[in-house]
Amino acid sequence: MHPSHEPNGRLTALGNQLIEIHLWLREELARLRTSLDSPGADLRSSEDLRAHCLGFCAALTRHHGGEDGGAFRVLAEREPALRPVLAELAEDHRMVAGILRRIEDLTTGPAAARAAVRAELDGLAALLESHFTYEEKKLVAALDAVNRRAGDTVELLGVPLPDDGMPTTIPRGTETR
Template sequence: MSDQNTSDQKQFEEFLAFQQGVIDEFRANDGKVGGMFEGSTLCLITTTGARTGRPRTQPLGLMQVDGQDLVVASAGGAPTHPAWYHNIRKNPIVTVEKGSRTFRAIASIPPGEERDGLFAQIVAQEPGYGEYQKNTDRVIPVVVLHPVDLAPDRVKHLGDELVEVHDWLRGELKDLRRRIDDVVEGRAGDVAAAADTGDGGVLARLRSHCLDFCHALHIHHAGEDIGAFPVLRDRFPALAPVLDRFAEEHKTVVELQNRIKALVEEFAPDRDDPVRLRAEVEDLASRLEAHFDEEERQLVTALNAMGPAPERG
């Protein structure tokens, strides 16, 4: 090993030892640290290593803007982003130690003008961050820490609204399947479209319900594709592969629901096999339920971090 490599390794080990000393002092004194950090507000952030998958803890300056906890990926104005920032781009779930409190959070990366506005307010509180930005060509990221474990009496958030929409669609899908069972099993005497009832019979009601359900599902997925997904992709880069997969699943669902809609609209009791119709709908139902479950598992935490759901009139 060359003398330069030996010197670099020694400096790195000294930095790790210094950092561990800050961490130990922080934990021993409910977040208070002396020395060069005397009077500063620090937090400890534990991320998951992007390459190793191991927990990595580092002390960071903790800022607040409008009551929201923020950290800044300044690295003292270094030309490259710090390792912890790359970690949250791979996995945004972190553990935060703030004073004597420890909580899980999801770290989001505000884009563009929102980042600029937050950074300006940070510099107004701590001008040193402005000096760091002058010393580097990279745009220093601001990272927002959203607590995951929200109070049970909180207002409804966007992730909660997603679950509500999914539950409504699940209910509509269940009702659609029940109506198809009516047709398949002949539980009603007016299966034929021309039945002598005021509403057109079981088959007419099935067609109407199918159209309503397919339209509602289309609106929901279109809203995700052009609204929620691009915002989530900007703020949580780690979710990009998941969001791409969900968008592709939406295309598959469209093809399947169009096939089912055609089968329902063209179905003739004296000509077509209702069991085939039920099998097609069961295929759609199983795929949709798996899709809803996976979206909720992957996205609800991130959506809830985005803030309250809008009021619906």
């Protein structure tokens, strides 16, 4: 049984779910970076690699959008002292969005340059690691205290947690074009 699922089916606290989503996003980014490094990897000719890249970008965008419009809004109302932290995290989300736009442009452009995509992914990985660690340190306890009536995982964190406790590879509504 996945640690987030107790025998009575009760969901874990939102802070724990946030950590699970971050773990999944870290793993997906690592898989993507490894795929890009494999011999013969070419974003122009590999539909699977391009779809994985764009799917990851869409999932991360949805997660940050969920946080900004869901969990962060709820926390700002309930814990005004967290507002400066939430503003910093929202600024990180804007920086991440810029990197994701560049990655999408590189992967859908006429000549997807693996080195340029890899450089953007490396920068994204560094920024996300710092961002996720800071977010978890500052928000998990506050999220754990949020009443479930404030919303579900999708509403508050942007990504669903299916039965196995990990988000789907491409969350509903984030499919690529």
